[in-house]
Amino acid sequence: MPLKPTVWEDEVSQNFVNEAIKYIEEEADLKDIDYAPYDYSTIAVGKFQRDVESGKRDVECGMKCKKIGWNFHEESNDTEIMISNTMYKLAIKANNHFRFILNHNRMTMQLARWDEGESYFHWHADGHVNFEGENRKLAFSLFLKPAEKGGHLLINTINQFIENTEDVKSPSVFVETIEEAPGKVIAFPAYCNHCVTPVEKGNRYSLVVWIFGPEWK
Amino acid sequence: MLKPNFWKDVVPQDFVNDVKRYIDSEVELVKAHAGYSKSGEKRFRDCSNTGKIKIWNFHEESNEIERTISNIMYKLAVKANNHFRFDLDHNFMILQLANFEEAKGGHFGWHADDHINFEQKHRKLSFSVFIQPAEKGGELLIQNGWEILPNNKEIYLPYLPSQKIEEDVGGVIAFPSYYNHCITPVEKGDRYSLVAWIFGPEWR
Numbered sequence: 001m002p003l004k005p006t007v008w009e010d011e012v013s014q015n016f017v018n019e020a021i022k023y024i025e026e027e028a029d030l031k032d033i034d035y036a037p038y039d040y041s042t043i044a045v046g047k048f049q050r051d052v053e054s055g056k057r058d059v060e061c062g063m064k065c066k067k068i069g070w071n072f073h074e075e076s077n078d079t080e081i082m083i084s085n086t087m088y089k090l091a092i093k094a095n096n097h098f099r100f101i102l103n104h105n106r107m108t109m110q111l112a113r114w115d116e117g118e119s120y121f122h123w124h125a126d127g128h129v130n131f132e133g134e135n136r137k138l139a140f141s142l143f144l145k146p147a148e149k150g151g152h153l154l155i156n157t158i159n160q161f162i163e164n165t166e167d168v169k170s171p172s173v174f175v176e177t178i179e180e181a182p183g184k185v186i187a188f189p190a191y192c193n194h195c196v197t198p199v200e201k202g203n204r205y206s207l208v209v210w211i212f213g214p215e216w217k
Numbered sequence: 218m219l220k221p222n223f224w225k226d227v228v229p230q231d232f233v234n235d236v237k238r239y240i241d242s243e244v245e246l247v248k249a250h251a252g253y254s255k256s257g258e259k260r261f262r263d264c265s266n267t268g269k270i271k272i273w274n275f276h277e278e279s280n281e282i283e284r285t286i287s288n289i290m291y292k293l294a295v296k297a298n299n300h301f302r303f304d305l306d307h308n309f310m311i312l313q314l315a316n317f318e319e320a321k322g323g324h325f326g327w328h329a330d331d332h333i334n335f336e337q338k339h340r341k342l343s344f345s346v347f348i349q350p351a352e353k354g355g356e357l358l359i360q361n362g363w364e365i366l367p368n369n370k371e372i373y374l375p376y377l378p379s380q381k382i383e384e385d386v387g388g389v390i391a392f393p394s395y396y397n398h399c400i401t402p403v404e405k406g407d408r409y410s411l412v413a414w415i416f417g418p419e420w421r
Binding site: 099100101125156189191192193215216217 | 302303329360395419420421
């Protein structure tokens with residue numbers, strides 16, 4: 001039996017991408033999020049990159065971006081409703097792959113702008129927090145507009161095939177760089193560690209979504 | 218309240234002594250090769266295991282001491298799972314004795330036990346029993362989650378600290394197998410440990 005891929009992929013229409021970008025640029029009231037333990041001027045070429053490259057993980061998790069978030073069924077306008085409805089359908093589709101026990105009505109959306117020269121998100125796992133007994137179990141990233149340089153999503157994936165060898169008994173942590181294209185959507189288990197490398201050139205626009213559910217079984 | 222992601226217990230000193238004697242005198246440990254290809258080439262940047270190990274499956278023990286170890290771990294797994302409540306197949310358990318030697322700077326790079334599967338069964342619950350901690354180095358670090366930033370009501374920032382697990386002789390720790398963890402290089406004194414993995418159907 002083949003192993004199940006850790007990352008599931010799909011795409012949304014160009015219209016969806018355009019609307020979401022327009023909303024971010026013209027309408028949405030983005031809030032500054034800054035939990036930076038680092039000085040950005042040093043991390044883009046310094047600590048963060050070294051941590052990523054060396055696989056170092058005993059680090060504080062800093063992040064900086066501008067974002068707006070909302071819960072499913074609590075949207076403030078038509079664009080948010082359109083986004084929620086699209087993501088609801090994608091979550092059901094993705095879960096044909098994952099088969100997790102999810103509460104599809106308990107979903108949180110976040111639109112974010114990752115500005116060049118300041119934004120990043122260090123290694124973390126979305127499942128590391130929970131909310132009143134409910135857990136983030138399925139994580140989505142939807143790429144609206146990739147950065148021109150930097151701003152890469154890296155994920156510790158699991159269940160990798162090891163080709164041409166019987167040596168499958170090698171647990172490891174694979175760092176996979178996700179190729180970003182406008183409209184591309186990926187989903188992965190919320191316990192997988194991931195990060196966004198510092199954005200060096202061109203703002204990066206993204207939508208992330210979490211589907212909640214009861215504790216892992 | 219968040220559920221702690223570690224579960225802890227202890228085993229009797231007699232058991233620790235038996236296991237230690239078995240590692241020292243009787244069992245033949247082989248070189249672990251996680252992170253390496255068959256030809257010995259290092260395959261992954263941050264995961265290599267330089268420990269020496271002996272592995273067996275539950276119900277396939279080769280002697281009395283292995284049966285004792287399996288039976289103790291079986292009971293501990295049932296007990297631990299009163300906390301975790303995972304879907305587990307308690308009869309599908311793998312046991313491993315390991316010696317991370319001072320002479321070899323024994324270590325195990327960052328990895329997660331769940332990163333492999335066996336015929337669609339997944340490692341889901343991981344155990345470490347500390348038989349003999351190293352005198353220096355050889356620390357078990359685990360990236361646990363659910364840390365919440367104080368004084369922030371807007372968002373719960375997921376943090377990714379790696380927690381150093383205190384190794385007391387006979388101490389037992391269980392954690393979900395999807396957590397990344399590592400053993401730092403042993404600097405002084407060999408480090409003896411017993412690990413066990415309980416398998417089960419895919420995470421749901």
